[in-house]
Amino acid sequence: MRLAGRLGGAAVSLVMVAVLGFFLFRVVPGDPVVSMTRGRPTTAAMQAELRAQFGLDRPLHEQFWSYFTSLLRGDLGTSFTFRRPVAEVIAERLGPTLLLVGTATVIAVGLGLWLGVRAAWRRDSAFDRATTGVSLTLWAVPTFWLGMLLMMVTGDLFPSRGMRDTDTAPDFVSQALDVGHHLVLPSITLVAVVCAEYVLVMRSSLLEEMHAPYLVTARAKGLRDDLVRRRHAVPNAVLPAITLVFLRFGLVVAGAITTETVFSWPGLGLLFYDALTGPDYFLLQGLLVVTAGAVVVMNLLADLLHGVLDPRVKVV
């Protein structure tokens, strides 16, 4: 029953997103046909032909109805810019984004939680102060600036753009190494910027548990400090962090617009950026549905998982 309620809620959210997406992007200034044809010899008749091709000459409610019914059939429409089905354009950018943001999120979560636990456990130590200070500083740094700086500082150690070189040997190992090589700088940039979130959440929630009576009991049983932390304190303190992690995983699909732009990483973030300059309505709508869908699904998972991790949630 509970599950059905949650699923229903998620479905309603998705429909809202689909409806909102349509009207939201129509408010974006700019005329796709004018943007497309600017700088080229164009006649008024050609503009009218383009408008008709894209269905932009029809009344808004008709456009909405045709968009919505196609969406229900799983058809996201055709991109004005790329002249290809939106689903196809998004699908080819999904892999690079999952690779970059996925890798960075996993590293950031692992590193962040680990640092957060250590910092809290040795509160006010030099380690704590250094960790908190450094992660807060990086959190405050503009992503764009950090990315460019890394690119300059590392000289020609790492490539400055994209996911692959054009002249790498076609065999799997060379290609994989090449992608790995391209992945280094954007991942470091992303990790540096988002890691602080996990550090701080983990640190503060563990601090709340530090003086709980059950820890005194655990110590009284003669457990080593490491075990007290690992077996007793952390499992209780990790819940807020789990929520955050799932929310973040939901956003993985949304990509990292700034990082992808700095490093010309061919993912969804970059696609979003390009779509906005049209504005490419169908592509924007498709991107919103896909990214919002991912967030909704991950939220649902976080909800369900909470029940498993924390028996108290089930009782309530």
Place this chain on the structure above:
Amino acid sequence: MRVKLCALLAIATTVGLAAPPATAQGPVILKVAIVQQIDSMNPFLAVFQSSTEVGRLMYDYLTAYAADDQTVTEGIANRWEPSADKLTWTFTVPEGKKWSDGQPITARDVAFTYNLMLTDEVARTANGSFVTNFESVTATDDRTVVIKTKAPQVTMLALDIPIVPKHVWEKVTSIKDYANDQMPVVGSGPFVLTEHVAGQFIKLKANKNYWRGAAKYDELHFVYFQNSDAAVQALGKGEVDLINRMAPAQFDSLAGKDGVTRNKAQGRRFTELLINPGAQTRTGEPIGDGSPALKDVRVRRAIAQAVDLDALVQRVNLGYAEKGAGLVPPVFTKWHWQPSASELRKFDPAAANAALDAAGFPRKADGTRFGLRLVGRAGRAYDEQASEYLKRSMSDIGIPLDVRLVSDNQLNEVTTAATYDLAFSGWATNVDPDFILGLHTCGQRPGADGKGGTTDAYFCDQTYDRLYAQQLSEFDEGKRVEIVKQMQARFYDQVPAVVLAYDNALEGYRSDHFARFTTQPAQGGVIMAQNGMWGYYGAEPAQRAAQATGSRWPVIAIGGAALVVLVLAGVVLARRRQATAGERE
């Protein structure tokens, strides 16, 4: 599990480190950075400048523009002849030219391409304006194609339409859905498209069948940069061999860099300041909300006179531009117009003030006359700096400026809807001036519903329109040049816009990889964004030995990273062992 992972990493590392270093034996590749997306590789649909530029490498046009002086020269056709009434044009396609798959290029390919555009509206998407005046196109035999036009058209040798192979495209059932990605893509140009990864790169190989002879290197790669600063760095590091569209500060940053040669070229672009002249639709209805004061040509002239163009070029363009005047940039020497001494509007704020007084706009008690809005693009350095400069210039003549910097789309929207007083704009021009001149005719203004307009500055002037029609059917080039210059003089005099500067095209290349490029025109010309493919086609590699086609860095860096991970994994493992031992105690 962990052990397996470590083993895998170890294997990967060993393989990585053992991989042989890349040698100089591979193909010679010219790598070019592009900062604009590719929209489509289908030449009938592609409208982005980047896609058109790649298209020029894949497909020849009917005629071409020579590299040295941009005059009309042989393309697919080598001879052409208009009839006495100028309504029928006969083009000859010589024998011996071949498509990249070895099939002969014939007049039937030309007729097929043009007829496709005449019959299928989707095929007109990109280049439809070139065929609007066509009555019929017929291939009378394999060598001859006859084009009949509805009215005499002087631009018949400037048809920028890629000619496609009939034997490939006649099988295409829907132009709209055809991505043109059957690699290698059959073409007639100096390069053949072999791979396109959307958002990442495009690879082309030299066309061995090219009728002018194959290019002097093997492959041409375009790599996509979203971030122009990164592209400049990539040139510095040798990751790419050629870049363009640099900002003045980026161009300066490459000065004295080893192995890099900079090319400051005369560009095809100009920057202008639109002055809303009282915008109206095609039907004469007022549109937008431009300041009524600007309807008075004396006010527009006064504004133009109060702007010091020399200072703008020096301070905002950092000297990388020439002072603006007519609509055609000086790179097109033949058509370029400069005001005579009597026509010239010298920078003179005092005269501008006097003119405004005389026009009936005296200064009020607070020293101002009337306020104006200036719209520019946020994030474009030129607009940000030039708007500050204009603010001061206008305040000197009692016009306080309200500057608004907005997104590209918003700027387009504002200028299309005529809801501006002053606005920054700019255009890239072509060898034939017809396009840039045509933008300013009355017919380009939008219809009664405010849609369908392609006007630049809402200019509508009977004298200008009459001259425009005249030049379009003037087949004596000398006379046409005269008319085109008169049109520019009229535009300058009526000031619906002030041409502020002709921007230099700022390019850079790795001269340690490629010794020489063909510029267009030969003197002070560009390598990229030409009206042709000469820049890429004519590139000459430097000594082959100097061109290492890869580096060991990726291997070493990744090997190193893997080692670090291995060590870390080892430490963690050891710690876990300890912990277990502790627990057992």
